[in-house]
Amino acid sequence: EAAVTQSPRNKVTVTGGNVTLSCRQTNSHNYMYWYRQDTGHGLRLIHYSYGAGNLQIGDVPDGYKATRTTQEDFFLLLELASPSQTSLYFCASSGTGGASQNTLYFGAGTRLSVL
Amino acid sequence: GDSVTQTEGQVTVSESKSLIINCTYSATSIAYPNLFWYVRYPGEGLQLLLKVITAGQKGSSRGFEATYNKETTSFHLQKASVQESDSAVYYCALGGGYKVVFGSGTRLLVSP
Numbered sequence: 211e212a213a214v215t216q217s218p219r220n221k222v223t224v225t226g227g228n229v230t231l232s233c234r235q236t237n238s239h240n241y242m243y244w245y246r247q248d249t250g251h252g253l254r255l256i257h258y259s260y261g262a263g264n265l266q267i268g269d270v271p272d273g274y275k276a277t278r279t280t281q282e283d284f285f286l287l288l289e290l291a292s293p294s295q296t297s298l299y300f301c302a303s304s305g306t307g308g309a310s311q312n313t314l315y316f317g318a319g320t321r322l323s324v325l
Numbered sequence: 326g327d328s329v330t331q332t333e334g335q336v337t338v339s340e341s342k343s344l345i346i347n348c349t350y351s352a353t354s355i356a357y358p359n360l361f362w363y364v365r366y367p368g369e370g371l372q373l374l375l376k377v378i379t380a381g382q383k384g385s386s387r388g389f390e391a392t393y394n395k396e397t398t399s400f401h402l403q404k405a406s407v408q409e410s411d412s413a414v415y416y417c418a419l420g421g422g423y424k425v426v427f428g429s430g431t432r433l434l435v436s437p
Contacts, residue, residue, distance in 0.1 A: 214370070241423060252329065252416065252427035253371075260423070300370060312359050312420030316370030 213237070216301050216317035223291050224325050231286040231320050233301030241304045242284040243314065244268070244276060246297040253300060259284055260306075291324045298322075327352050331417045331428035338407050339436050346402040346431045348391075348417035355421030360393050360400045363416040365430075371416060374402075409435045 214235045223229050235242060240260050245253040255268030257276035265276055273295060275287040288295055298321050302314040331348040338344050352358040359378045363371040375384035380395035389404045400417060412435045417428040 216370075243425075245427075247430075250429055252418075252429045254427075255424075258423060266423075302371075312361070312425055313373055313376060314363075314371070314425060316363075316372065318368065318370045 214317040220321045222323045227291045229288040233284045235303040239303035243302045244286045245300045293324045296324045327426045329428035332431045335432040337434045344404045344407050348400045350419045358419040361418040365414045407435045
């Protein structure tokens with residue numbers, strides 16, 4: 211079954227810590243996205259990619275790096291985590307063109323706490 | 326910029342009563358936006374509830390309906406009779422190209 215899988219589901223780290231969030235999709239989609247979701251805000255786009263080796267900057271990229279190693283795998287890196295990055299993170303994928311355009315398929319989310 | 330505004334916070338509705346969650350949008354960089362409602366159940370990721378890509382058309386799914394109104398730039402979500410299982414967070418969104426912009430989400434609590 212096609213899916214988007216995120217790991218870990220929960221993560222606690224300290225200020226200045228190094229965190230990597232992982233995402234794998236089996237939808238054969240070209241586009242993958244990282245969003246963060248905070249109370250009072252909609253999902254805000256951090257980074258996205260349209261294929262292996264590609265990276266595009268989203269709307270709230272500061273403090274985040276990302277890497278797309280394969281069509282299936284997209285990673286979000288926080289190299290010096292700060293308390294402001296405490297949030298719920300979602301990975302998503304989407305196809306291109308036609309009815310699949312913009313239709314996002316989401317993982318279950320990773321809850322990150324930075325103490 | 327592009328933005329979505331929806332009913333804020335939490336909405337509580339008694340089971341079998343009707344529901345409306347308001348959504349309005351502003352699409353300044355997207356000429357022909359697609360409009361979406363996503364739903365997030367506890368412990369799960371968002372999933373598509375319904376999608377409409379043509380102004381004037383109505384989308385429906387699981388008893389929910391929303392009509393793409395270009396004149397009023399609205400895409401309100403309605404259901405005639407809610408069930409406890411509809412308790413979730415609902416997100417309105419607009420999309421074009423690679424870009425999808427979300428509203429802040431509305432938590433629906435259906436009371437028995």
